[in-house]
Amino acid sequence: MTRIAFTKGxxxxxxxxxxxxxxxxxxxxxxxxxxxxxxxxxxxxxxVLIAIFDSVWFMDYRNADGSIAEMxxxxxxxxxxxxxxxxxxxxxxxxxTRAGMKCVERIGENIWSVEMGAISSQEISEPLRFQLTSYxxxxxxxxxxxxxxxxxxLDNLPNTLQWAxxxxxxxxPNGFNLEFYVVNSDTSVSMRVLERGVGETxxxxxxxxxxxxxxxxxxxxxMCEVHVPGGKLSVELESDGIRLIGPAxxxxxxxxxxx
Numbered sequence: 001m002t003r004i005a006f007t008k009g010x011x012x013x014x015x016x017x018x019x020x021x022x023x024x025x026x027x028x029x030x031x032x033x034x035x036x037x038x039x040x041x042x043x044x045x046x047x048v049l050i051a052i053f054d055s056v057w058f059m060d061y062r063n064a065d066g067s068i069a070e071m072x073x074x075x076x077x078x079x080x081x082x083x084x085x086x087x088x089x090x091x092x093x094x095x096x097t098r099a100g101m102k103c104v105e106r107i108g109e110n111i112w113s114v115e116m117g118a119i120s121s122q123e124i125s126e127p128l129r130f131q132l133t134s135y136x137x138x139x140x141x142x143x144x145x146x147x148x149x150x151x152x153x154l155d156n157l158p159n160t161l162q163w164a165x166x167x168x169x170x171x172x173p174n175g176f177n178l179e180f181y182v183v184n185s186d187t188s189v190s191m192r193v194l195e196r197g198v199g200e201t202x203x204x205x206x207x208x209x210x211x212x213x214x215x216x217x218x219x220x221x222x223m224c225e226v227h228v229p230g231g232k233l234s235v236e237l238e239s240d241g242i243r244l245i246g247p248a249x250x251x252x253x254x255x256x257x258x259x
Contacts, residue, residue, distance in 0.1 A: 001257050006036075007082055008043065008252040011074030013202030013230020017045045018082045018250075022053040030066030032258055037064040043256060046198050047072065049079045057083055058096040063197025071099035071143035073205015077112040077248035080104040085250060099143025110247050116142060116206070117241045119213050128178075129167035131158075137169075140210035142242070145176040145196075148214050154182055154192055161192060161200040177204060181211045181226075186219040190227040202230030209235050209242050 004026070007018040017036050019026065028036075028050070037045045047069070050060035059079045061072045076095060083089040084106060091106040103115040120141050127134035128149060140146040147169065151157075157180060158165070166178060181191035191211050193204040212224040212235035222237045233246035 001259050003255055003257055006043065006254055006256055007250055008045070008254075009078040009082060009248065009250040010230075011077050011203060011205060011246060011248050012228055012233060014074040014204060015045045016075055016078050017043050017048045018079065019048065019050045020082075020086070021050050024052045024054075026050065026258075028062070028258075030062075033062045033066040034064065035259075036256065043254075046195070046201050047075060049075050049082070051079065051083060051088075054096065056094050056096050056101075057089065061097070063195070064199075065197045067197040068098070069144060069197065071097050071116075071206055073114065073116060073142070073207075073209055073244050074203055074246070074248075075205070076102055076104060076114055077205070077244075077246060078250070080106070080112050080114075081110060081248040081250055097143070107245070110249055111245070112248050114205075114244045115238075115241065116209055116244050119209060119242045121148075121210075121214060121217070124169065124171060126169060126171060128169065130178075131165045138214055139172065139176075140213060142206040142209045142213075144206055145172055145174070146179060146207055146210035147172070147176045148179045148181065148210050150214075151180050151182055154180060154190065157192060161194040163194065163199065166194070177207050177210075179204070179207045179211050181215070183215065184227070186215075187221050187223060188225045188227070189215050192229065203228040203233070205233065205244055205246070208233045208246075209244055213237065213242055
């Protein structure tokens with residue numbers, strides 16, 4: 001049994017357990033990650049962010065079920081705030097992820113801007129099947145895979161989105177994150193998200209980028225405000241990709257026994 005220090009944080013309600021492991025000694029198993037994230041028998045979180053130093057800080061992100069993810073838009077802001085508060089990075093820094101190097105900048109108290117990099121989309125030829133309804137959907141790559149569906153209203157969705165209601169798409173055999181959104185105005189949308197390896201979450205940074213990108217392309221704008229159940233984020237379209245801007249809050253420190 002090993003006793004380790006942890007920090008709990010969130011970005012618009014998307015919550016994480018943060019672990020400082022500069023020498024990459026923890027080597028957490030999938031079972032251990034899932035146990036830490038369990039909201040009844042563990043600390044409780046949507047994922048674990050492990051800080052490993054490899055010439056620069058590397059964000060090793062794990063989903064709540066212990067699976068490895070390529071990127072996390074809310075997570076990287078919380079990760080940056082975690083390192084910044086420990087004087088391990090400056091207010092502008094490069095962070096390594098499985099989706100490449102990302103530049104982060106602290107532009108206000110607890111507010112971070114992230115250069116998320118290249119983003120691309122294409123309409124999916126096969127319909128997305130959710131419960132008993134088929135929807136036209138767009139596939140968006142933000143370093144990790146997303147499927148975006150525009151609706152007239154979010155009110156007809158179930159109280160909790162569940163993967164059991166989604167039929168897997170043959171064109172995305174490794175899974176995806178699913179976003180349903182509605183348009184409030186040309187530069188404002190609202191969305192709900194079902195995350196791969198987690199379930200429904202209050203927010204998803206890469207999902208916000210995916211939805212914002214689809215909306216910006218459709219109306220010819222370069223910025224979009226995205227409302228999620230946990231708050232509000234902004235995305236900006238740039239010549240070399242997309243930028244995500246939003247808060248990052250650290251809410252608790254403690255110790256936990258790893259078994």
